[in-house]
Amino acid sequence: MSTPYAKLPAWADYGLIPVINLAVAFVVAGFVVLLVGENPFRAAAVLVEGAFGRGQGIAFTLFYATTFIFSGLSFAVAAHCGLFNIGGEGQGYIAGLGIGIVCLAFDSVLPWWLTFPLAIIAAAAMGALWALIPAYLQAKRGSHIVITTIMFNFIAASVMVYMLVGMLKPANSMAPQTRTFLDGAQLPKLNWVIELFGAKIRSAPFNITFLLALVVAFLVWVLIWRTRLGYEMRTYGHSPKAARYAGISETRIIIVAMMISGALAGMMALNPTMGDQHNVALEFVSGAGFVGIAVALMGRLHPVGIVLAAILFGMLYQGGAELAFEMPAISRDIIVIIQGLVILFAGALEHMFRPYVQALFASLSPRTVGMEAVKGKGA
């Protein structure tokens, strides 16, 4: 995407502008809270208190954040290659199939530290395969990736319903879900890390997948900014024509980027299944794939930003649950609204406040924005 605007110092570009966008999103959400007759400031206080006030809240916040780190990274990898992967939800959902099969097969024979790597491979492979078809169709037949990935979300949902009411369900059960995994497929909790700091936790699903998410975030950074493949992906994302001219294979780069993106989306399924519920149930992804879009846009497609944004959204999810409990007029769906507003202001309207910020910087010190020579242009 070309920006017809002058440059800002990096800290303003990566720090100030996202913060302004986020602040506006929250102000608008505050008006919605007013509309239902509650005090937005008290609501915000309850939300933050619920997310970080007690050890229990922190553990839940980080548990939610784990899933969002994966889905955010998934969206970001595709976005760096100029592809809008809206199919993270479906790729994560179908990955539950791989996880389910691995866990049901091995949970009675292997310890968790052997099941876990197998499940990671299965989840990543299923997610990548589910992204492969839209990627191939985009690369070879020119069908729009956004539409095909949306369609694949619905197809994934149908496949999973079919599998869960059929093969994966234990014969004597009515509920459309697998049986509960045995110890060999239950991931160890990380709650003791928070308890080291003196907090008490009754029970929270915060588990070892969080560490995996951090490692994967680092690997994504290495991939995008320190490898040849990442460079090619960014080149293609900036200018497909330039990439073609440089001899980068269009088909290869689209398919590789989408498969990595799909694999990351698939790995997001590990956290709620093996880490928390210990089964694969209907709708277990519950929108986390879409949250990844907001997380990635908020984090400006950089792994560090994504981890921070994921924690922010984890906070919203955990705090939102507390909020719904404390203030009956506000339901948990306030999070969905905030999510939408963040996507709107940090994604679609990301340049709305830029001219004002630029004007401000220009009036304070023209040199920082490089506006001396080209005064008045751009902004």
Added chain:
Amino acid sequence: MDMFNAIVQVLDSTIRLSVPLLLACLAGLYSERAGIFDIGLEGKMLVGAFAGAAAASVFHSAYIGLGMAILISVAFALVHGFASITHRGNQIVSGVAINFIAAGSTIMLGQAWFQQGGRTPALASDERFGAIIWPGADALRSVPILGPIYSELISGHSVLVYVAFLAVPFTWWVLFRTRFGLRMRAVGENPAAVDTAGISVAWLRYRALICTGVLTGIAGAYLSMVQNGGFVKDMTAGKGYIALAALIFAKWKPVSAMFACLLFGFLDALSIRLQGTPLPLIGKVPVQLMQALPYILTVILLAGFIGKAIPPRAGGVPYVKER
């Protein structure tokens, strides 16, 4: 004769199920022909459904409900326009945002205002759009073949159903026989040329989005005030996306859009009808396969195996004056 009645019934529910798809599909046609990809059909339909049912139950009038549905839906369309036309933001990102805001706010406001778990109160019959019985429908019912067709298929629908089907020739006429339509198609293919001719690209696209908002508003009102006697959370359930699929299937043409929506509505009606009953030759078809069929068909079409769907050329690209 039983077989014939069953067919008439399936076709009747085909019409009922395809109406919201058709309205949303035509809505998408306006915006996409003007060069704006609209992922947000789903969200706009949802707010329309909520606003319609809420206003109808508060003011006890179906028409106020419909007006409110259109108003709110247009407002959301304008937000989409503000982001993607005025601020040249990514059209897909803003569409996704619209869907989220719609999904969250309808449940939250519904819960806060009516305290029924995100539902609106059940609408009384005068707060809904009732069925219009055509003259002689009851008298002709007993006539073989033609009787059921006239009294079941043609007569006995609500006014919005007829509006939806009349919107098809109307859209065709607007698109291909009016100056506005010509310019709108031009702005979706080559906005720079339209701009050179001294016509505002932004204003044209805004007008197209207003048409989109009006139609998604009616689609929403149909869902909550005709098909269902009130708003239920997430009641659009992916219909906006199916409409988008139908639009691609129809290659952005109004009459084909009607047939695509009827086809998808028919698949839906058939899957409800055939639940659990085995088909001759094929055996029992999983319901999930029937439900996924519109999506699978669209993917196959998009892959270019059934003709080729070529979108408006300037679609998805914000227009920047002067390079």
